[in-house]
Amino acid sequence: MKIGRRSFLSFVIGGAAGTAISPLPWKLTDDSSIWSQNWPWTPVPPDGEYSQVNSICTLCPGGCGITVRKVDNRAVKIEGMKGHPVNDGGICVMGLSGLQLLYGPTRVKTPLKRVGKRGEGKWEKISWNEAISEVTEKLAEIRAQGEPHTVGSIVNSDRGTVPNLFRRFLTAYGSPNYMTMPSMQDSYNMTMQLMQGVTAQVGFDAENADYILSFGSGIIDGWGSPVRMFKANSAWKVDGKKVVQIEPRLSNTAAKSDEWIPIKPGTEAALALGIANVVIMESLYDKENIDSQFGFDAFKELVLNGYSVEKVSNITGIKSATIVSLAKNFAQASNPLAICGKGQGSTPGSLNEFVAVHALNALVGNINKNGGVWALSDTDYIKWPEFDLDSIAENGMQKERIDGAGSEYPHAKSLLNRLPEVINSGDGFLEAIFVADANPLYSMPDSKAIKEAFDSIPFIVSFSSYMDETASNADLILPNHVYLERYEDVPTPVGLQKNIIGLAKPVVKPQFNTKNVGDSLILIAKALGGSVANAFPWDSYDACLEETLGSKWDLLEENRFWSDSNSKVVTGEFNFYPDAMKSLTNFSPVSIEGSTISFPLVLIPYDSIRLANGYIGNPPFVIKTVEDTVLKGKTACVEINPKSAKEFGLTEGRSAILHTPRGKAKVKIHLYEGIMPGLVALARGLGHTAYDKYLTDKGCNLNELIGMTEDPVSGLDAAWGIRARLTKV
């Protein structure tokens, strides 16, 4: 039998027919479709037991309650905690993305010791024992030389147990140089001190206010406790309450307000006094009560002589009629509220402005009133045993602070902004610095100067959980647990009008070889021995925290927050005319750096809820939400009015170099009708050089372009911008 072509074809046809009536093609089709759904790179989370853990978010000073959904031991979702007095189920984009800070690639996983040059990124992994003894040896050496005051620390705020442990440590060790990151709270606290004579936290009864006059505060851009302000803003809209936003740029807050009043930047204090002028002239205030108040005559004289509507209109660029109607509406509202602190309030700003705005509140009688401004005495729950100082510590504590707070500037508690100048000019020096929960090398204005100052500090210890700019320039990193891995008390959130304490608790076990910064500090103190060790009688930070919170602990463990049912309002005699106001006799806006000839434009920063600009950098999810008018590819965009752009021959999307007296950066032009001609706006929170590949090298850091202007009264940074120039490339 001859097997020919036909036989072969016949065999193939038979095979095909047989295959078609066998399960093979049908099963393979089905299987391959399932296979294609299961590529190895498709993430498939393992299933397990679901549970929910309540905690407090400490990514910003907002103090929101969070509910974390877990599958077995893995946290999979963060939501707002229902029933929490701050956010009642709400959450911001940053809070939502918190898991990326827990599981993401930017964590420091074990104690690290620098082996290369500073900032080179060469580290040696060391054990915790080695890390603690490295620090202890250095500190003991400095102490032995009788120079304990040359050790400083920088923490995020001065409230809560961790900052207080730092303060206690430095005191016992012998250094007054406990510094905190500056913010609008510094200015508000000082305003309370100067005008009401009280040490108090400022609280805004935003929910009950019915006319909100915001001097550039980014109500929905992250000011105060962000989720709470979002909710208040929504409620105002529903109830038809009025929001007036005064700022030179149409921010999100301005766009959502009832009235946006563009103002020449830096002249906000004049506007506040101009409004006061109309209120007084038209007798729109409670004469009986206010006229007799301390300093009111002087205030009245100042306002009537120096801040007539026409004059203020000239200074601020706002029409006289607008100022008059603003004043009338404000004074005639039943619960008017004036707030300040620009953007997210991450810079202290000019004290004049705070004092003038606060006087405006007092004028309409809303201090410690419904819908007004409250002076709250902070819940005094940190009562630790007294401790003795040895002679070295006593000598050290008698030395003046390096930043001049308390001496040169008697009202200030901490003036971190002055540190670079003092160190760089050779007026002072530090042998060692501790940095915790803060990233000054990125988030302080004039970051080049602060980098230079840090370069001359021989020993830098970072307690950061992340490889941020400061940590990557440190000599030693003792990584803290991230917020979802540790216990921590959360004092009353910024701007809340009632006292609450939150208790953050570990949602998951520590993922890496990290240690709570409180524990690190206790270990260092114990290793130093003597009176320093005696000041730290606790076995661990958790034990210290439990003891500190005392009878509140059980309730806090159950609810995660404790509301002070009798939040104490502190009342002192109101002073309408504190010394700080004297400089307002002849108004001149806070001067900014640079000459008008070489820098014809003015650069102002702006904040966005989608850009974190403090210690925490944007996690990948959040950076993805940034619009391409803010960050285009890897280049930051600057906003400029089309009129100004035309003048300099700039067009939309074009690359340019932004020069300021402090530095330069490559940017892209974004034409924006919503910004005053003559200004250039750049977002804060971009241009990181550290963290992970999702954040690094995206845009430019505004703080590298801007300088500092010392406020003559507070000593805090009052700069609101800097002169700038845009050149085509």
Added chain:
Amino acid sequence: MSPQDDKAKEVSADGAAGPIILFFIIGLAASLVFGWVIFPKLLYSQKKQPLDFNHILHVEAVEEGCESCHFFREDGSFSGIPKLAQCVECHEDVQGEDPNEVKFVEEYVTNGREVPWLVYARQPDCVFFSHAAHVKKAEMDCGTCHGHIGESEHSRVYEENRITGYSRDIWGKNISGLKEHTWERMKMDDCAECHATKELKTDVETLPWPINWLPRPYEKQSGNQARVKTVKEACFVCHK
């Protein structure tokens, strides 16, 4: 064409018809054998469970049947295969002389390691299935889907599909995809068999677990009535 050519063609046609049919049959038979017999053997790999588990023995020893070990958690979710912690409640020490028991205690209990059981009924991750809705509310028997696993003395061989990675139980033992009993197959069509026909109505408000445990179309029903019959837009009930 010449007469000679015609003749040649006739001869050739006569002579080739046989082999052509023969080869057709050979091809047909070979592909049928390959498709029905060899292919399934190649497609599935045979895996042994880490331990041989005796269901009969366990069911006799516990009080609440399947739910003693495969229970519902407080929130209404289903625990599935027990975790080590549950087993340890009884098996902290070796009981009896079964080598599997010894292995279990020595390898897993002592080291605190979870037993990597191979799950016969594991569905793709995109499939959302609520045990509570089926077992608690519809009062379905475990065996309807899982068969008589509770009456087995030994763990079956786990056959893993080399392409998809899922158990053979999903497609069913029968490579043709046909089945005799409800538990012999767990593909979508098998779910649909009930869901396309059953008109069972339940009262949502009396459910003992949180309402958000119910898939969306149930919540969408007007009034308190819910039904299991798949309706338009019902895909997302199971495919989350």
